[in-house]
Amino acid sequence: MKYGFIGCGNMGGAVARAVCKGAGAGDVLLANRTPAKAQALADELGCACGTNEQVASICDFIFLGVKPQMMEDMLDVLAPVLESRAESRPFVLVTMAAGLSMHQIRQMAGSGYPIIRMMPNTPVALGAGMIQYCYDDVEPEQLQEWLCAMAPAGQLDEVPENLIDAASAVSGCGPAWVYQFIEALADGGVAAGLPRAKAQEYAAQTVLGSARMVLESGQHPGALKDAVCSPGGSTIQGVRLLEQRAFRGAVTDAVLAAYEKTKELGK
Ligand SMILES: NC(=O)C1=CN([C@@H]2O[C@H](COP(=O)(O)OP(=O)(O)OC[C@H]3O[C@@H](n4cnc5c(N)ncnc54)[C@H](OP(=O)(O)O)[C@@H]3O)[C@@H](O)[C@H]2O)C=CC1
Ligand SMILES: O=C(O)[C@@H]1CCC=N1
Missing domain, CATH: 3.40.50.720 (NAD(P)-binding Rossmann-like Domain)
Structure with missing residues (x-):
């Protein structure tokens, strides 16, 4: 062949x-x-x-x-x-x-x-x-x-x-948004004092490990998120801020914007 x-x-x-x-x-x-x-x-x-x-x-x-x-x-x-x-x-x-x-x-x-x-x-x-x-x-x-x-x-x-087309808007386009997230996570680390190379490595490995947790544990992402958030701890403060900024709604809308554009390409 x-x-x-x-x-x-x-x-x-x-x-x-x-x-x-x-x-x-x-x-x-x-x-x-x-x-x-x-x-x-x-x-x-x-x-x-x-x-x-x-x-x-x-x-x-x-x-x-x-x-x-x-x-x-x-x-x-x-x-x-x-x-x-x-x-x-x-x-x-x-x-x-x-x-x-x-x-x-x-x-x-x-x-x-x-x-x-x-x-x-x-x-x-x-x-x-x-x-x-x-x-x-x-x-x-x-x-x-x-x-x-x-x-x-x-x-x-x-x-x-x-x-x-819907799959394309999740996994076809998704890597671009994941890279944006990794870049932003690393930027936060740099803002907090980490050297750039370490911040990027930590951010990327965190996304890789977290994705594996979703795939291999079979648990809902929300439950895995809860396991990171100690009562009165630091992570829940970040969760609160991301909710205030409509992080999940923005990602969902990004998928739908890509989906609509993909359908337009076929017209
Ligand atoms: N990028 C992605 O993440 C994804 C892309 N796709 C799809 O993959 C396809 C390619 O996208 P992508 O790789 O990103 O685009 P690129 O622009 O990176 O690659 C397209 C390639 O096609 C070549 N090309 C253009 N016209 C011709 C022609 N007439 N004959 C031979 N070669 C030609 C270009 O050559 P030249 O070197 O001269 O520019 C270029 O190397 C698209 O249909 C896209 O929808 C699907 C899923 C994900
Ligand atoms: O945006 C693009 O052109 C390609 C199509 C699917 C993912 N990326």
């Missing part, structure tokens, strides 16, 4: 990194508008680099890693290449584009080709990603191959397509 990537930026590049582990770098082909970017990543990962047309004509899984706004123009050029091979050498399109449905991608590609739609996030680069996926007209063996290739990317979860 050959795995090809068209668009090797932040997300396509991270997924390619994982697939090189899952499928073997020898079966991965990278293409990018600025070829030097694909070449640099290919050199690092030990895979090959080529053109969009080469990916479209020889790969069994064609990962589409361009921005949603660029998808139509990119696929317009490749539609004849895909059409000319579809009968003799079937392939699966793999889209990671926010907001674009499988139906829209198929229309842009020129036909109802087998398709997987996934929503990864940037921690995929470390094998710690959260990836939702759905698919249509994909053979069970093809899906199995794809799942094996993607396994080093992180946690994979099959969902119906109508949940992908």
Whole structure:
């Protein structure tokens, strides 16, 4: 099986990194508008680099890693290449584009080709990603191959397509807001006198450990929060202040703002 990537930026590049582990770098082909970017990543990962047309004509899984706004123009050029091979050498399109449905991608590609739609996030680069996926007209063996290739990317979860935009607004966008939180937590530490490097390490490790507590203890985040707050202690003062500033409401609204924007991208 050959795995090809068209668009090797932040997300396509991270997924390619994982697939090189899952499928073997020898079966991965990278293409990018600025070829030097694909070449640099290919050199690092030990895979090959080529053109969009080469990916479209020889790969069994064609990962589409361009921005949603660029998808139509990119696929317009490749539609004849895909059409000319579809009968003799079937392939699966793999889209990671926010907001674009499988139906829209198929229309842009020129036909109802087998398709997987996934929503990864940037921690995929470390094998710690959260990836939702759905698919249509994909053979069970093809899906199995794809799942094996993607396994080093992180946690994979099959969902119906109508949940992908909401999932995107939580785990696709979420890392950006978590980084904002880590930066702010570290800033607070620096304000209180910690050296920057220590403050950042403490903040990031705290988020990592707290996330593991949620996942591994099975407890509600509110109960885990209560366990940190001693009566009359320091943490509850911070909780009080964050509630006053509507911290949880602001985060919930951020998710909904991202969700609305994602839906707009598909219009
Ligand atoms: N970033 C994220 O956290 C997430 C992104 N996504 C999705 O992933 C996709 C990519 O996003 P992201 O990686 O962030 O964007 P980037 O801008 O980082 O990467 C896009 C890449 O596509 C390349 N490109 C653009 N046009 C073409 C073309 N015609 N042919 C070949 N390559 C092309 C660009 O090349 P050049 O080097 O010339 O700019 C660039 O390297 C989007 O659809 C996005 O919705 C999904 C989940 C999370
Ligand atoms: O904001 C973005 O463009 C991407 C889509 C999903 C997460 N980040």
